[in-house]
Amino acid sequence: MKRRALGIVLAAALALPAAAHVGSPNVIFEGTAGPYPVRVIVRPPGVVPGLAEITVRVKEGKAQRVAIRPVRWDTGLEGSPSPDVARPVRGDVGLFAGELWLMTSGSYSVHVEVDGELGAGTVIVPVVSAATERLSMSPYLGTLLVALAVLLFAGAVTAAGAAVGESVLEPGSEAGPGRRRAARWAMTATAMLLAVALYGGKLWWDGADAQHERRLARPLSVRASVTVEEAGHRTLALVIDDSDFRQGRWSPIVPDHGKLMHAFLIAEPSLDAFAHLHPVRLDHERFAVDLPPALPAGRYRLYADLTHASGYAHTLTAAVELPPAVPGAPPRTGRLAPDADDSWHVGGAAGEGKAVFDDGFEMRLVPGGPLHAGREVELRFALYAAGGDAAVLEPYMGMLSHAAVRRHDGAVFIHLHPTGTISMAAQTVLKLRQSGAVASGSSALPPAALDALSGHGGHGGHAAAGAPVVMPYEFPRGGPYRVWVQLKSGGRVYTGVFDLQVEPRG
Ligand SMILES: [Cu+2]
Structure with a gap:
């Protein structure tokens, strides 16, 4: 309970x-x-x-x-x-x-x-x-409260019996049969009265509990499915399946790093395929994106990051099954042509903190001591060109790096940047609101404000040439984690995959 x-x-x-x-x-x-x-x-x-x-x-x-x-x-x-x-x-x-x-x-x-x-x-x-x-009650407190309640209940019943049966007797004398019967009646009536009161209390308690339960934040539910088109393209379709959202009770979705939605696909349970895609909005609640042919068939977990004009940012998740890619499908054109910023990586974690790419580039996890849950940590990564020189990094969607962090079992997922865990779009929106550029209380944003969000402004931190990229984080709990780190150099996005062991709190 x-x-x-x-x-x-x-x-x-x-x-x-x-x-x-x-x-x-x-x-x-x-x-x-x-x-x-x-x-x-x-x-x-x-x-x-x-x-x-x-x-x-x-x-x-x-x-x-x-x-x-x-x-x-x-x-x-x-x-x-x-x-x-x-x-x-x-x-x-x-x-x-x-x-x-x-x-x-x-x-x-x-x-x-x-x-x-x-x-x-x-x-x-x-x-x-x-x-x-x-919040749940500890078993110790629960047992204590039940014991006290039993004691009080028994005490009240006994007291009622004594009040009727013995309170008016001379010291040392015995109660007669009539008085004893009256005392039993008094005890029964008291027990029944208390039982009714207890039942009322339980109804009230359950009501308060249910009310709290209803007020708990529920993520918007999203349905994801994949269809294979005639030309062989695979389309991932997302439907935000929430009546409040459909009826416009959420403020509009605003672009973050110039994209309305950032979707991550992670193969389950192997975690050996990853994609960072940017679905296109088809109508109010439907989004779609072309799937890269490199992504193998199988079960995936979808994480979709959205930011609203109120600054509310959340991650929607769904399970989705990918059918196999059709070999020889021509590159997709039109509305669902792949976004130039879409990226993916198929493969497991790098050994010894070193991810090697086919062009000789290397991404390294820069060790920074043991990782403990509940403590500030800095995750550091460096990219080296073939030959060993530090690679010249370029911003990828306005940020020096993007990382997706997932506890192996899926209990934790977060999208990190050198700026930390926040949505940059949320920060921009809230800043505009506080500056008075958006009327307070208005849920929509004026076009000028939207312009500020669709740019690829370089707010994503900067690193001295050769210095590692640093992403601050605090792991909420211990366990095995996988991190997909994305750095861009020479127009190519490098996705390094690393496994990290995080020590439990304490
Ligand atoms: Cu990012």
């Missing part, structure tokens, strides 16, 4: 999938607040309302004051609580920590202001506030 423990006890929590990830709710942002390079981590509470934990690391420049405030997407700064000053963490120069209440579900941002010797700087970190957890 799992029940919401009425906020009395915080025991084991069951996480359900929601938001722009699967099973990885913490937000890590790496970027700048004005002149200050910062890393911001937001640990959302998983319940609404709830207290989010925020840490801000100012990596350069002496910061005197860091202030944080939660801003709902539709209220703007003026409708938000006044900023809280984050406290400096003793013994860790440049690290500030604080907590913020997220009062409702939906798209939020944490507005961070840094003041110090270089002046003032601000940055906006998108956060999805969603109830994702149903």
Whole structure:
């Protein structure tokens, strides 16, 4: 029996999938607040309302004051609580920590202001506030409460019997048969009354539990299927199968890195085939994309990243079966012609942290010590040209690198960049909203705002020539993970596949 423990006890929590990830709710942002390079981590509470934990690391420049405030997407700064000053963490120069209440579900941002010797700087970190957890009562507490209830029940019944049967007797005298019968009646009536009260209590409890259950964030459901066209092309079709979405109760989908949808396909259970595709929107709820002939037939897991005009970003997932590719099918043209930014890789993980490509290029995982769940880590990768020189990296869809991270069993999936776990589109949208370029409360974006999203602006970090690309992350739990890292050089996207072992928390 799992029940919401009425906020009395915080025991084991069951996480359900929601938001722009699967099973990885913490937000890590790496970027700048004005002149200050910062890393911001937001640990959302998983319940609404709830207290989010925020840490801000100012990596350069002496910061005197860091202030944080939660801003709902539709209220703007003026409708938000006044900023809280984050406290400096003793013994860790440049690290500030604080907590913020997220009062409702939906798209939020944490507005961070840094003041110090270089002046003032601000940055906006998108956060999805969603109830994702149903707290369960620990068996120990449950047993204790049941034992106490039995004791109280028995006590109340005994007390009622004693009150009727013995309270008016002289000390030392025995109750007569009539009085004993009356006492038994009193005890029976009390027991029945208490039973009715208990039943009422159970109904109320179940009602509260069901209400919480209904408020839990559910990912939009998506159906995926593949059809083989006459010319031999395979079309992956996606239908967002959700009545709220169909009826327009979600704000419009906005492009991220210039694409409305980023879809990842990962072969299950082998994980030995991977694709990063960009489906085209056919109508309000239908998307489609041509499948690269190189992807072998079999069962796949689809992850589709979407960002809304509210800044709400989430990952939709579905299972899909791929039929075999038809040999000799001509390259596809027309509306479903392959996107130049589509990429894929067939093959297992690189041995010894070194992925070798057919043109002699090599991608290496730069070791950074053991990985522990629940701790900030930096995943570093470097690309070398044939001959061993560091390759000159080019942005791939505006970012220096993209990575898909999946726990082998699928319990965790996240799309990472050097900027961390956030959706860049969500950050842009929320920034526009706070700047007043979008009327607060309006769910749609004006064309000028959409322009800002469809470009391939180079916001994806930069690396000194030869320096590894760094992607910050915090693994939510231990276990075996696979990472597909995508770096671009000389017009080619290199996908390196690496297996990582993450130690459990503690
Ligand atoms: Cu990406």
